[in-house]
Amino acid sequence: MDYVENDLLTNEFAPKRRDELQIHNKKLKDLSNWLKNAFCDNNGSYGVLYLAGPTGSGKSTSVEVLCREQGIELIDYSPELLHDDCLEFEKPDTSQLIRFLIRRHGSLNGGSRKKLLFICELPDQAYNDPELFREELCDTLKHIRHPVIFCLTNNVSCWNLNPDKLFTADYMMKNYIDSISFNPVADTFMKKALSRASQLLRTPLSEAKLHSIGEHANGDLRIAMNMLQMNSVGPDANRKTGNRIVFASKANREDAMHMIGRILYAKRVNPNVPKINRFTQKRRKSAPVPEPTERTDLEYDPTEIITMSSMSTEKLNEFLFENEHVFCSDISKYRHVVDTISYCDALTSDWSAMRSFPDEYSAQITVRSVMWHNFKGSRPGTMYPIARPAIKNLERLITMTKNEMKRLPMIGEKHFSSLTATYKSIIQNIIDPQRIEFFLSRPMDVSWKKGKDKIEDELEKLCRLSYRGRKNPRKPETNKRFVQKKKVDEEVEEEKFTIEESSDDSFDDM
Amino acid sequence: MSKATKNELAPWVEKYRPQILSDIVGNENIVDRLKVIAKEGNVPNVILSGPPGCGKTTSVWALARELLGDKVKDAVLELNASDERGIDVVRNRIKTFAQTKVTLPEGRHKIIILDEADSMTEGAQQALRRTMELYSKTTRFALACNQSEKIIEPIQSRCALLRYTKLTPVELLLRVKEVAQAEKVNYDDGGLEAILFTAQGDMRQALNNLQATVNAYELVNKENVLKVCDEPHPDLMIKMLMYCTEKKFFEASKIIHEFHRLGYSPDDIVSTLFRVVKTIELSKKVTEQLRMEYIKQIADCHMRIVQGLTSKLQLSRLVADLCRVSI
Numbered sequence: 001m002d003y004v005e006n007d008l009l010t011n012e013f014a015p016k017r018r019d020e021l022q023i024h025n026k027k028l029k030d031l032s033n034w035l036k037n038a039f040c041d042n043n044g045s046y047g048v049l050y051l052a053g054p055t056g057s058g059k060s061t062s063v064e065v066l067c068r069e070q071g072i073e074l075i076d077y078s079p080e081l082l083h084d085d086c087l088e089f090e091k092p093d094t095s096q097l098i099r100f101l102i103r104r105h106g107s108l109n110g111g112s113r114k115k116l117l118f119i120c121e122l123p124d125q126a127y128n129d130p131e132l133f134r135e136e137l138c139d140t141l142k143h144i145r146h147p148v149i150f151c152l153t154n155n156v157s158c159w160n161l162n163p164d165k166l167f168t169a170d171y172m173m174k175n176y177i178d179s180i181s182f183n184p185v186a187d188t189f190m191k192k193a194l195s196r197a198s199q200l201l202r203t204p205l206s207e208a209k210l211h212s213i214g215e216h217a218n219g220d221l222r223i224a225m226n227m228l229q230m231n232s233v234g235p236d237a238n239r240k241t242g243n244r245i246v247f248a249s250k251a252n253r254e255d256a257m258h259m260i261g262r263i264l265y266a267k268r269v270n271p272n273v274p275k276i277n278r279f280t281q282k283r284r285k286s287a288p289v290p291e292p293t294e295r296t297d298l299e300y301d302p303t304e305i306i307t308m309s310s311m312s313t314e315k316l317n318e319f320l321f322e323n324e325h326v327f328c329s330d331i332s333k334y335r336h337v338v339d340t341i342s343y344c345d346a347l348t349s350d351w352s353a354m355r356s357f358p359d360e361y362s363a364q365i366t367v368r369s370v371m372w373h374n375f376k377g378s379r380p381g382t383m384y385p386i387a388r389p390a391i392k393n394l395e396r397l398i399t400m401t402k403n404e405m406k407r408l409p410m411i412g413e414k415h416f417s418s419l420t421a422t423y424k425s426i427i428q429n430i431i432d433p434q435r436i437e438f439f440l441s442r443p444m445d446v447s448w449k450k451g452k453d454k455i456e457d458e459l460e461k462l463c464r465l466s467y468r469g470r471k472n473p474r475k476p477e478t479n480k481r482f483v484q485k486k487k488v489d490e491e492v493e494e495e496k497f498t499i500e501e502s503s504d505d506s507f508d509d510m
Numbered sequence: 511m512s513k514a515t516k517n518e519l520a521p522w523v524e525k526y527r528p529q530i531l532s533d534i535v536g537n538e539n540i541v542d543r544l545k546v547i548a549k550e551g552n553v554p555n556v557i558l559s560g561p562p563g564c565g566k567t568t569s570v571w572a573l574a575r576e577l578l579g580d581k582v583k584d585a586v587l588e589l590n591a592s593d594e595r596g597i598d599v600v601r602n603r604i605k606t607f608a609q610t611k612v613t614l615p616e617g618r619h620k621i622i623i624l625d626e627a628d629s630m631t632e633g634a635q636q637a638l639r640r641t642m643e644l645y646s647k648t649t650r651f652a653l654a655c656n657q658s659e660k661i662i663e664p665i666q667s668r669c670a671l672l673r674y675t676k677l678t679p680v681e682l683l684l685r686v687k688e689v690a691q692a693e694k695v696n697y698d699d700g701g702l703e704a705i706l707f708t709a710q711g712d713m714r715q716a717l718n719n720l721q722a723t724v725n726a727y728e729l730v731n732k733e734n735v736l737k738v739c740d741e742p743h744p745d746l747m748i749k750m751l752m753y754c755t756e757k758k759f760f761e762a763s764k765i766i767h768e769f770h771r772l773g774y775s776p777d778d779i780v781s782t783l784f785r786v787v788k789t790i791e792l793s794k795k796v797t798e799q800l801r802m803e804y805i806k807q808i809a810d811c812h813m814r815i816v817q818g819l820t821s822k823l824q825l826s827r828l829v830a831d832l833c834r835v836s837i
Contacts, residue, residue, distance in 0.1 A: 008554055008646045010668075055667035078644075121640050124597065124633050153664050161632055161662065222667045229554040230543065230670040298798070303788050307676055307711075340806075347809060350817070357816045358781070361809035364788055368802035 009229040010222050013197045014061055020196065021065055022189035022221070023058045023182070030180050032066050038147035039072070039114050046147045048175070050167045053182025054155035056220030060120055062182075063149060072114040075105050075146070077121070093125045094136055102143045117148040122163070130166050138175055154181070184219025194224055201232050259308040260319050260386055264327045265379070266371040267299040295375050302367045306360070313363040314348065317341055318389035320370055326384065329377040340369040522721045523714050526689050531572045534565050535685050535713075536677040544569060548576035551617030555642060555651045557627070557666065559658035560674025563712030566654040567625055573652075574621045578614065585612045585619075591626035600637045608645035619650045627653035628660035639664045676711035686716050693724070701730035708739045710785070742769050742779050747786045751804070754832040755795045763829045767822065776820045780812045780828070800835065807831045 015021045021028065031051070038047040053059045067074050077100050097119070105115055126133040141148075152163035172179055185193070194214050198204040205213075209231065217224035306316075321341050328334040344362035528534045531545045537560075547553045553573070558566040578585050587607045589599070604622060612620055624630070630638075642651055642665070651669070655661060658671055686705060690697050701723070709716035719739050720730065727734040736743055746765055753762035769779050787804050796804075811828040 011646055055663050078640075121636075124636075127633075156663050161636055220667050223670075226554045226668070226670040229552070230547075230556075295798070307678070343806070347813060350813075357813060358784075361784070361805065361812065364805050365802060365809065368798060368805065372799050372802065 008226070009197065009232075010225040013200055013225065015065055016068075018065055018069055021058065021062060022185065022193040022196075023062055024186065024189070027180065027182055028062060028066070031062055032070075034178060034180065035066055035070055035072065035116075038116070045176075046144050048141055048144075048147070048177045049149045050163075050172060050177050050179040051149055051151045051182070052154040052163060052167075052179065054184050054220065055153050056217075056222030056224070057182040057184055058221055059151050059153075059182050060118075063118065063151060067116060070114070072116050074116055074118045077117065077119040094123050094133060097123055097126075098136060098140050101140050101148065102145070104145045115146045117144070117146050118151065119148065120151045122150075122152070122166070126166060127160055133166060134171055138171075141175060141177075185221050186219070187214065190214045190217060190219065190221065190224060193221055194228065197225060197228055198232075201228075203232070205232055256308075256311045257386060259305055259311070260316075260323070262300050262305050262308075263302075263320065263367050263370055264323055264374060266327075266374040266377075268296045268375070269299055271296060295372075298371060302364065302371060306363050306367060313344075313359040315389070316363055317344055317366050318391060319386065320366055322387045322389050324370060324374075326380050327374050327377045333373040333377070337366075337369055337373050341366055521718065522689055522693070523717045526685075526692070526717065528565075528568055528572060529575060531569065531576060534569055534572065536565060536681040537569075537674050540672050540674065541565075541569060544573050548573055551577060551615075551619075553577065553619070553621075553650055555646075555653075555669040556672055557653045557655065557658055557661060557669040558672045558674060559655050561676050561711065562656065563709075563714035563716075564674045564677055565713065566674055567623070570621075570623050570652045570654060574623070577618055578621070581612065581614060581618075585614060586621045586623060588623040588625065591629045596631065597634045597637050600634045600641070604638070605641055608641060608649045620648055622649060622651050624651065624653045626655060628655035628657050632662055635662045635665050639668070642668050677713055678711070679706050682706055682709060682711065682713060682716050685713060686720060689717060690720065690730070695720070695724050695730055696728060697730035698732075700732035701735050704732045704735035704739075705730070707744065707785070707789075708735065708741055740774075742772075742774050742782045744782065744786050744790065747783055748790060748792065750829070751783075751787070751796070751832070752793055754804075754829065754835075755793065755800070757833050759830060759833045762833065763826055766825045766829050770822050770825060776815050776822075776825055777812075779825065780808060780815060784808050784812070803835045804832060807835060 018028070034047065034049055038049075051059050051063070064074065077097065100119075101117065105117070122133075150163070150167070152167075154162055154164050156162050167177065167179070171177070191210070191214055194210045198210055205228070210228075213224055213227045213231070217227065311319075321338070324337055324341075325334060328337065344366050348357070348359055348362050531541055531548060534541050556570075558570065560566055574586050575582055587604070589604075593599070607620070607622065610620075614620070627635075638651075639662075653661065653665070653669065658666065658673070683702060683706060686702060689695075690702075705716055705719050705723075708719055719735060723730050723735050723738045726738050746769075750762045750765040753759075753765070766779065770776070784805065787801060787808065792801070807828065811824060811831070814824055
C-alpha cells in the first residue's frame with residue numbers, strides 16, 4: 001500500500017465512509033437522525049447535542065464521517081482566535097467559547113449552507129466553576145445561529161475534568177440539550193477495525209498479534225491504532241513469530257500470567273528427577289517422577305517472581321484470591337491463605353499511610369503464604385485458565401448502572417447516594433419499584449455474575465417477574481419450586497467457591 | 511575548561527549515559543522495538559512508565575538522537591518537572607514549538623519530551639490533549655513518568671504505553687562493572703554486591719553510589735560502600751535476625767538500639783531489614799514460613815512508623831515480635 005509514513009495511524013487510517021465505521025449501528029442511526037433533524041425544522045431554535053463517551057470510542061470520527069456524508073460543514077472550535085488581524089492566545093475564561101458560539105460563521109469552502117459547530121474542548125473555567133459556566137451557556141444557547149455538538153470524553157477518572165459534572169441530566173432537560181452517549185467499542189467491531197487497518201499496512205500483521213492488540217486495547221480504538229503503529233513500523237514486523245508483541249503491556253501481560261502460574265503451582269526442586277544428560281533414556285510418560293514428600297527448596301525465589309511483572313500488588317492479590325481455591329488441598333490451608341490475603345488487604349487500606357508505605361510488603365506476604373500452603377495441593381489438569389478477579393466485573397457493572405441511574409429523572413444526583421447496595425449492578429429498570437424488589441429478593445443461587453439479562457431470564461423462569469402488582473395472579477407454587485430446584489443443581493458448580501469462602505470462619509483451628 | 515577536565519567532574523551517570531539505543535541495558539523487548547522505529551521513523555506518541563533509574567529518559571533521548579541526527583538541538587524540546595509546566599506553558603511554549611518549522615527528512619518528526627509527566631497538573635494535561643492531535647503531522651510527544659495512572663485518560667488514549675521494569679541485578683552488574691573498569695576503579699566483589707544491594711534495581715543510584723565511594727575511599731569494598739550510602743549494616747541485621755530466631759531478645763535489641771543510637775531513622779532501619787529478610791540467605795532455621803511471618807511483623811511495624819510512631823519503643827517491639835514468632 002502506498003501511504004506516506006508521516007502521520008499517526010489514528011489519522012491516516014481514520015474511516016472516511018460510513019461503512020468503514022466500526023460503531024454500533026444504533027448509535028450511528030441516533031447520531032445521523034439528530035444531524036438530519038438539526039437542519040430540518042427551521043423554527044428559529046437550533047439543536048444542541050451533548051455527545052459523550054469514553055476515549056477512543058469513535059465519537060468525533062463518527063461525527064466527521066456522518067457530516068461529510070450529509071454535506072454538513074463542521075466548524076471546529078479552537079481557542080486561539082484570529083481576532084481583528086491579531087492572534088489571540090487561549091484564555092482560561094469562557095469568553096472565547098461564548099464568542100465562538102454566538103458568531104455567525106461564514107463558510108470556508110463556499111456552497112454548503114449547513115454548518116455545525118463542533119466543540120471538543122472546554123475552557124478551564126468551565127470545570128472550575130460549573131455553576132457559572134452553566135449559567136453563561138444557558139444564556140448563550142438562546143442566541144446561537146448554528147447547531148452545536150459538544151463532544152467530550154466522560155470516562156476521565158479525575159472528577160474535576162469530567163464533563164458529566166457540567167452537563168447534568170437536569171440541566172440538559174431544561175435547556176433542551178439532546179444527549180447521545182457512546183460505549184467502549186465492542187470486541188467484534190474492534191477486530192474488524194484492526195483487520196481493516198492492518199490490510200492498509202505495507203505488511204499486514206499476523207492474526208495472533210492483531211488479536212492480542214484488540215484484547216489489550218479495552219475498547220479504545222485509538223489506543224489500538226497506536227499499538228498497531230508501534231508494532232508495525234519496520235520491514236520485518238512479522239519476523240518474530242507467534243503472538244509475542246513488542247508493545248510493552250502485552251509482554252507484561254504474558255509475564256503476569258507466568259508469574260501467577262509460578263506462584264500458584266509453587267514448584268519445588270525435585271530431588272527424584274534424574275539428571276538429564278545425553279545418555280539417559282527419555283523418560284516414559286507412564287512413569288511420572290514421584291513428587292518430593294517433604295518441602296524442598298522452591299524452584300523460583302518469591303522475590304524474583306514478584307519482579308517478573310509490574311502488576312500492582314493489589315491486582316496480584318486479587319488474582320491469587322480468585323484462583324487459590326483450585327490449588328489448595330484442604331480447607332484449613334485455604335483458611336490460612338485467605339486469612340493472609342485479608343490481612344494484606346487491611347494493611348494496604350489506609351490511604352493516608354499508603355503513599356509512603358511500600359506495597360511490596362503485601363505482595364511478599366501473600367506470595368510466600370500461597371507458595372507455602374500450595375505444597376502438595378490439588379493440581380488442576382493441564383492448562384488451567386487463570387480466572388480474572390470477579391470483583392472487577394462487579395465494579396464495572398456497578399458504575400454502568402450508576403451512570404444509567406443518575407440520568408433517570410426520579411433518582412438524579414440527589415437521591416442517588418442513598419442507593420449504595422451492591423445490587424446496583426443488577427437493578428435494571430429503577431422506575432418500576434416492583435422490579436427492584438424482585439431483584440433484591442431473588443434466591444441466593446442466582447449469581448450476579450451472570451449479568452443483567454441472564455438474571456432477568458432466570459427470574460422470569462422462576463415466575464417472579466410476571467407477577468406485577470395485584471392484577472396478575474400468582475402462578476402455582478409447585479411449578480416455581482421445581483424450577484428453583486433445577487436451578488440449584490445447575491448452579492452448584494459455580495457457586496462452590498462462594499460457599500467455601502463464607503463458611504471458612506467456622507473452621508477456626510489457629 | 512577543556513573537554514577532558516569537564517568530563518572528570520561530570521557525574522558518572524551523565525558521563526556514561528548511553529547515547530545510542532544499543533547501549534541501553536534491560537527492557538530488551540521495548541528497546542529492540544525502538545531500534546526498529548529509529549531506523550524507519552514515524553514514531554507514535556509514547557508514554558514511558560517505570561520505576562526511577564531504569565532508562566526511560568535515556569531511551570527517549572537515544573531514540574531522538576538516532577531519528578534526528580544532528581538536528582536534535584533544534585527539533586527536540588525537553589521540559590522537566592523543574593521547569594514551569596502550568597497550563598500557560600503548555601499553551602504557549604509547547605504550542606509555539608509545535609508550530610515552528612524545522613526541516614527534517616521524510617518520516618521524521620519534532621519530538622517534545624515531557625519528563626516526569628505525572629507531576630503535571632490535570633488541567634495542564636487536558637490542555638496538552640488537543641495540541642497532540644493538531645500537530646501530529648509534525649510533532650510527536652514522549653512522556654516519561656513513574657506512574658502511568660496519573661496521566662489522564664484522554665492522553666493515555668493518544669499514546670502507546672511502554673512499560674519499563676526494574677533492572678535485574680545481572681543487568682545492573684554488567685553496566686556497573688563496565689563503568690568501574692573504564693574509570694579504573696579499585697573494587698572487589700563484596701563492594702559491587704553492596705552497591706547492587708543499596709541500589710535495588712536503580713541504575714542511577716548504583717552509579718552514584720559507586721562514584722561517591724570512589725571519591726571518598728578509592729577502594730570499593732563492602733564496608734566503604736555501606737559507609738558512604740549510610741545504610742544500616744546488613745551483616746549486623748543478619749546477626750540480629752539470628753538472635754531473634756534463637757529467641758535471644760536482649761542481644762537482638764542491643765543491635766537495633768545501636769542502630770538507633772547511630773542516628774538511623776526507624777524508617778531506614780525497617781526498610782533495610784525488610785530488604786535483608788527478603789533477599790539474603792539466612793540461617794537454615796529460618797524456613798520459608800518463618801520468613802513470611804518475619805515479613806508480616808516488619809510490615810506491621812513499618813505501617814506504624816509510617817503512621818507517625820517513630821519511637822525507639824516501636825523498634826523494641828519489633829524485635830520482641832520477631833522473637834515471639836513461631837510456627
